[in-house]
Amino acid sequence: MMLQRLEEEGIKGYLQDEYTVTIDPILTNAIGGIKLMVYKDQLERAIQLIESFEQAYKEAVVCPQCRSTNVLYITQPNNVTNWFTALATWIFGSYAISVKKIYKCSDCGYESTTLPENA
Ligand SMILES: [Zn+2]
Numbered sequence: 578m579m580l581q582r583l584e585e586e587g588i589k590g591y592l593q594d595e596y597t598v599t600i601d602p603i604l605t606n607a608i609g610g611i612k613l614m615v616y617k618d619q620l621e622r623a624i625q626l627i628e629s630f631e632q633a634y635k636e637a638v639v640c641p642q643c644r645s646t647n648v649l650y651i652t653q654p655n656n657v658t659n660w661f662t663a664l665a666t667w668i669f670g671s672y673a674i675s676v677k678k679i680y681k682c683s684d685c686g687y688e689s690t691t692l693p694e695n696a
Pocket of ligand 1 (some may be wrong): 640641642645682683685686687
């Protein structure tokens with residue numbers, strides 16, 4: 578679990594449902610409908626850690642449909658969730674990273690918002 582791994586690195590945070598609005602910590606990274614919340618002074622470190630975790634995991638990803646390893650981690654166009662996040666950001670005066678990313682197989686076109694299981 579991402580949060581647990583961050584805590585091992587000294588980052589304090591918690592998970593929050595996507596549709597709950599908070600007034601203090603900032604929204605950082607949407608993970609399958611759950612937002613991982615961290616405090617602002619640890620944000621940069623947390624992002625670096627998340628990226629390195631995802632990079633390591635991604636290299637081992639295999640497409641569940643065609644078994645290809647050409648699974649890309651790409652940015653998806655803005656959606657309603659991101660608009661809402663942007664609004665919350667404006668209201669509460671902090672900032673958010675609201676980029677939604679998906680995993681896409683470049684061979685068969687399979688898409689997933691979460692890391693495909695390496696079955
Ligand atoms: Zn595929």
